[in-house]
Amino acid sequence: MSTAGANIAMQSPQASAARQPLLSVRGVKTYYGNIIALKGVDMDVNEGEIVTLIGANGAGKSTLMMTIFGSPRAREGTITYAGKDITKMPTHEIARLSIAQSPEGRRIFPRMTVFENLQMGASMNGLAHFDQDLERVCTLFPRLKERLQQRGGTLSGGEQQMLAIARALMSRPKLLLLDEPSLGLAPLIVKQIFQIIKELNEQDGMTVFLVEQNAYHALRLAHRGYVMVTGNITMSGSGRELLEDPQVRAAYLEGGHH
Structure with a gap:
């Protein structure tokens, strides 16, 4: 090569x-x-x-x-x-x-709950398919489903990374x-x-x-x-x-x- x-x-x-x-x-x-x-x-x-x-x-x-x-x-x-x-x-x-981005350093909103972080991601398309998309990311990341009411800042590093990706997916990106x-x-x-x-x-x-x-x-x-x-x-x-x-x-x- x-x-x-x-x-x-x-x-x-x-x-x-x-x-x-x-x-x-x-x-x-x-x-x-x-x-x-x-x-x-x-x-x-x-x-x-x-x-x-x-x-x-x-x-x-x-x-x-x-x-x-x-x-x-x-x-x-x-x-x-x-x-x-x-x-x-x-x-x-x-x-x-x-286009959705999950930036380096997992820049989630630490004071917001997991659920609120996911709402922020979905706001890009006006929360049009919120319930359906929430179910989808909870299936992909079962750990997040257990922690929907927990503040983002209290999650482990791995859970925060999962949340960062899930938040990006809530906007239904093509890329x-x-x-x-x-x-x-x-x-x-x-x-x-x-x-x-x-x-x-x-x-x-x-x-x-x-x-x-x-x-x-x-x-x-x-x-x-x-x-x-x-x-x-x-x-x-x-x-x-x-x-x-x-x-x-x-x-x-x-x-x-x-």
């Missing part, structure tokens, strides 16, 4: 040539002040795929996720979603386009952006979270863009993956190709993630 990766980026069987990118990032540059964080990123997420972005801490993964959502804004390049240019769109308008869902969680909880992401994709056909430091789990789950190093995409390929690539193994998989 070439490190440029462009020639193999679309070869996985799940990503047929007929698929149109649901999300397309082209030449995106993002700055913090005068410091360039993203150096011209090109990336596609096709409808019905799980695509993961891996890389070391500080590589720019979360910056890309936040740039897609309009904060910070891309200074150069374009971001399109379902054929619509969203590069300059305000964050609250992007959220109404059936789910997940930023470091496994961060700081026990291995058993990480397995549960990744299993739920897989179910959402396979059973509901949900498109998922996953930013993740746990390269082993992320690449096993993903149809396709990208590797980011200091603000540049350096490799891309199917999840399996990247898992088996010696450079990826040496940089991100040594130390036996299982």
Whole structure:
């Protein structure tokens, strides 16, 4: 596999040539002040795929996720979603386009109950299908069903992550952006979270863009993956190709993630 990766980026069987990118990032540059964080990123997420972005801490993964959502804004390049240019769109308008984000650090509302947090997620579509969606996320996350009246801040880290994902799902997104869902969680909880992401994709056909430091789990789950190093995409390929690539193994998989 070439490190440029462009020639193999679309070869996985799940990503047929007929698929149109649901999300397309082209030449995106993002700055913090005068410091360039993203150096011209090109990336596609096709409808019905799980695509993961891996890389070391500080590589720019979360910056890309936040740039897609309009904060910070891309200074150069374009971001399109379902054929619509969203590069300059305000964050609250992007959220109404059936894109939901579960940000890094599980930013739930700690003083609100689990139920109220889920209401906040559903408010994006005017609580139109609230009861039905509540039942759905309680089936996906039985732990949350037991804690509906508990304040978010009193939940364990794993439960807070489940709540962050469930809150995002309440808006019925076509595209789910997940930023470091496994961060700081026990291995058993990480397995549960990744299993739920897989179910959402396979059973509901949900498109998922996953930013993740746990390269082993992320690449096993993903149809396709990208590797980011200091603000540049350096490799891309199917999840399996990247898992088996010696450079990826040496940089991100040594130390036996299982």
